[in-house]
Amino acid sequence: MSASPPPVPPPDEMRDIFRTMTLIRRFEERAAEEYMAGRIGGFLHLAIGEEAAIVGTVSALRADDPLTSTYREHGQALARGTDPRAIMAELLGRATGICGGRGGSMHLMDLDRSFYGGYGIVGGAVPLALGLGWAARYRGTEQVSVTMFGEGAANQGVVSECFNMAGLWDLPMVFLILNNQYGMGTPVERAAAAEDFFPRAAAYDIESWKVDGMDVLAVRAALSEAARLARDERRPACVELLAYRYRGHSMSDPDTVRAAEEKERWQARDPLVTFERVLLGEGIMDGDGIAAMQAEVAQVVDDATAFAQESPEVPIAELADGVYAQPWNDDARGSALMRP
Numbered sequence: 001m002s003a004s005p006p007p008v009p010p011p012d013e014m015r016d017i018f019r020t021m022t023l024i025r026r027f028e029e030r031a032a033e034e035y036m037a038g039r040i041g042g043f044l045h046l047a048i049g050e051e052a053a054i055v056g057t058v059s060a061l062r063a064d065d066p067l068t069s070t071y072r073e074h075g076q077a078l079a080r081g082t083d084p085r086a087i088m089a090e091l092l093g094r095a096t097g098i099c100g101g102r103g104g105s106m107h108l109m110d111l112d113r114s115f116y117g118g119y120g121i122v123g124g125a126v127p128l129a130l131g132l133g134w135a136a137r138y139r140g141t142e143q144v145s146v147t148m149f150g151e152g153a154a155n156q157g158v159v160s161e162c163f164n165m166a167g168l169w170d171l172p173m174v175f176l177i178l179n180n181q182y183g184m185g186t187p188v189e190r191a192a193a194a195e196d197f198f199p200r201a202a203a204y205d206i207e208s209w210k211v212d213g214m215d216v217l218a219v220r221a222a223l224s225e226a227a228r229l230a231r232d233e234r235r236p237a238c239v240e241l242l243a244y245r246y247r248g249h250s251m252s253d254p255d256t257v258r259a260a261e262e263k264e265r266w267q268a269r270d271p272l273v274t275f276e277r278v279l280l281g282e283g284i285m286d287g288d289g290i291a292a293m294q295a296e297v298a299q300v301v302d303d304a305t306a307f308a309q310e311s312p313e314v315p316i317a318e319l320a321d322g323v324y325a326q327p328w329n330d331d332a333r334g335s336a337l338m339r340p
């Protein structure tokens, strides 16, 4: 890193950061309950344990910096300020969802907040972010395109291609490798030839480094510096965050592969608990203030869940609206979609 990290955020921002982390945690715990109750169809990938990585990143960016993510992206949308009601409704496939109930958990998108979405194809959002970075440079805006992806995705060839093009064209973008040490149930050492991922970007002349992804202030400082390099010096940057997701790959993964001792070791460094200690230690919040904030967040999540449950389903006749360019035709043999 070429410059010293920015100072600790002011107290108001520290409280905001904690509230957003708490909101993400509660929201995802409730989403898990909704899934178990059979109200969420398809897949549901939780990022519980990765809140510092998400909030540290988003809090270091400008609100109009384009952001792309993977299918594990509820927290990114919440951190960008998308209404929790619209996110929960999307998870439940309701017409009031942020994508009209067509996207579901893996495909949240909120262009009003420059959140260009979650994607199910591993590594698939990285070239999209490259295009957004290229567009920012072409238009001469001050935006920085940021893409978050896993260490598993980092093994995809397209990511290396994107490193090369970003390095070659000096695109204003930040590659954020969220190394949670597992791709589905496969530990990183069984999938990658080298333990660290950030040197791969360095091979393409991209400044890159690794930080503790469980420490929200460390993440925020790293992303501030990476965004500064991209915005002010017009150079791409890559940050690798070492973190851990507490749950299995998705709700359908029983998570029997990882050792209990390993999970406990990482959960002992829970990002919410450690940041709470910082806030208490610095006198930024007291116990009552934290309890009040937790109660307020719980209320927001209750309200979002009730809203989603009470929202209408998408009418069957309208299910394909906005999904296919051609009108939907139920007759498989004569489907408009099958025509050349």
Ligand SMILES: Cc1ncc(C[n+]2csc(CCOP(=O)(O)OP(=O)(O)O)c2C)c(N)n1
Pocket: 070, 072, 120, 121, 122, 123, 149, 150, 151, 152, 153, 154, 180, 182, 183, 184, 249
């Ligand atoms: C191109 C492609 N290959 C395989 C899959 C199946 N798949 C979904 S998630 C995943 C693991 C990705 O791991 P990582 O990038 O580390 O992200 P994490 O899920 O740990 O957040 C795989 C192999 C896919 N969705 N897309």
